[in-house]
Amino acid sequence: MTVSFFILAALTIAGTVAAMSLRNLVHCVLALTLGFAGLAALYLQLGAQFVGFTQILVYVGAVAILAMFAIMMTQRAGAVAQPVFTPSRMPGWIAGGMIASAVFAVLAWAIHSSAALPKTLPPQALPSQADAGVRAIGNALMHRFVLPLEIMGLLLTAALIGAVLVAMQEQQEMP
Amino acid sequence: MLGEGILKGLAETARNFLGSYVSKDRLTTVQFPEERLPHIEAARSFPFLVYDGEDWQQGMRCVSCLICEKECPPKCIFIEKSKDKKPDATGKPQFYPVVFNIDVSVCMSCQICVEVCPFDAIKMDVEFELSTNDRFGGLLWDKERLAKSNAYYGKIHPTEAAAVDAQLAEERAKLEAKAKLAAEAKTATVATPPAQPLRETSETTEGSGA
């Protein structure tokens, strides 16, 4: 358990670090995808099948592709970006690192002091939760959180319609 | 209704599929090495050099005029003209190609060399099973590989060969007649025995006879 956790964590971190530091943007996205996949594997290891597979479906399948497309549309493929680690960029790196660790600290503190997390997990708790995972998520989404879900759906639909409208307007402007 | 056409198409292909097992005449494929289609007269693959008579070296019609070499679009003909003249099939001294190579891996079978040759010396072959395991040398054909008899030409393109033969014969007959006239004129005026006749071979007499 711990060994596989460390392997997966190392994979995820390696992926995300590579995503920040590689010079070729497409490589960055591929590395980021590796990070996403590692994260999904971590979820699976925690027994959260639904979240894990959704992570793969959405992030590896859709977000990565979207990012690729965005990069290819805005930048010539294969153009090499400037080196990432240069002395002149050092202040930026330090500032970024500080912000990241601050965010991490806040999150860690919030999660640690949260009431939702039982302080001591019974060792047998994980598998039984995993079995009921999908059903529990479904029930929660359909009963307790049905309103937020619907609002989110409405918001996304509105965004979709907005995007279509914007695209249509552009087409009309064309001679 | 949407999908109607698709169903019709599916029915058609199903009929083809099943029909091909029932009726043999649906399958038009010829199983090549075992079965062969009859040879088509207008077929052409690569050029060959025509020779008259039996000896390919002596009877070769090509006089090394280099026209085909110049006209060949992909420049796959290479000719080296001879320094001396040798008598051709009709006995007339002519230049001849010392080297005549066609790279058939480059040749595109356009038949332009055939069209431009003024001596009907190069014609299109019909042979097509030409694979070789020597990708360079095996596809660079020399004079000997290219030489084929007029009889062979007559066999693969009968109509065309008959026309060519007739035309050649006519030309020769004309030449013969001209030569005779010239000879007669000479004998009439100078009244001396004629000099060497221009042509005097079996071929010419045959030609004048025809």
Added chain:
Amino acid sequence: MPATVDQIFVICKHWLLGFAPAGVQPIFSALLSVVPILVVFPLLFAITTVLERKGLGRIQNRYGPNRVGPCGFFQPIADGIKSLTKEDVVPATADRVAHFLAPLLLVAAAFLAYAVLPIGRNMVVANLNAGVLFFFAVGSMVELAVFMAGWASRSKYSLLGAMRAIAQMISYEVPLVLASVVVIMAAGSLSTVAIVNAQVGYTGIWPHWFVFTPWGFAGFVLFMIAATAESNRSPFDLPEGESEIIAGYYIEYSGFKFALFFLGEYLGMFATSGMAITLFLGGWAAPFSFLTWIPSYVWFFAKLLTLIAGFIWIRGTLPRLRMDQLMSFAWKFMLPMTLLNIFAAGVWHFMPAGYARWLACIALVVAPFLLLGRGLQQEKKSGIRSYRFAE
């Protein structure tokens, strides 16, 4: 006795497992489940290639391959030897790492999908709670592989092919998933094993397959259309349209990597067919109650071969679509139809059993089909095309 034959592979596995020391048993068990899949489905791929070529030949009134071995059935061996011994050409400007990884990722993703397919009673590699979701998640990894292949080759044809492939796969993934939602609703589970178990019963001699309901039938047809598009097969084979972009995203691949792409594509097709069988055609269940003595895996593969034959038949019949036709078909026909189908399944669930339920559901499926079909057909008039370029 039939039960033993039915479970023969399961029994064999347990017997073999008995020889392994306790420590390595989980790994050994996984190996015993995975290795047969790694053997059987590539074999099926080999058989399918020759069957497909022969079938297509017959459809076009030709013989198809008939030289290698008896009736040409050793053709895949010859092809395999050829692709193994061919030179592996990598374009000089290609991104070597991504170029190398793309076919591997594709094949790996294709194989992963088999983990949740129940190919027989008690014969599934991993009975996951979210099995169907796993299947689609893995399927979406194929897109990444395709993109990597197209981008890493640094060829305009491959890039265009990859763009087309991704646009098509993303568009058709939506109806693919939505078409399978009806089954998840009916079975009340995302687990493939539970879905098959929900279809095992019989009424008289007739099975309880989901395809024998109005929404199930519509869902099956929609699923198969979307599956055809997902596996890039004719008539949705634009990404590799050889008349326009030669071979699309794998144009720069040769030798064994090309064979891997081919393998991945076919494995994807088998996997989606297997999913269609699991979701709609009762998985490994026999079609009639008096045929249950035939082992379950035989039924699975019989259904799989039938669906493959259907794929081949379609490929031999239909010409390739145009990109705009493809897209408008996905968004203007497939998507509304799948959504309405979900509605029909809901109606089916809440109405009391009887003729009224059948009629209502059939009406709910057929009426929009006719209307949408008419709408699609009226769009045939083509106007002046306007081109838009990215700034």
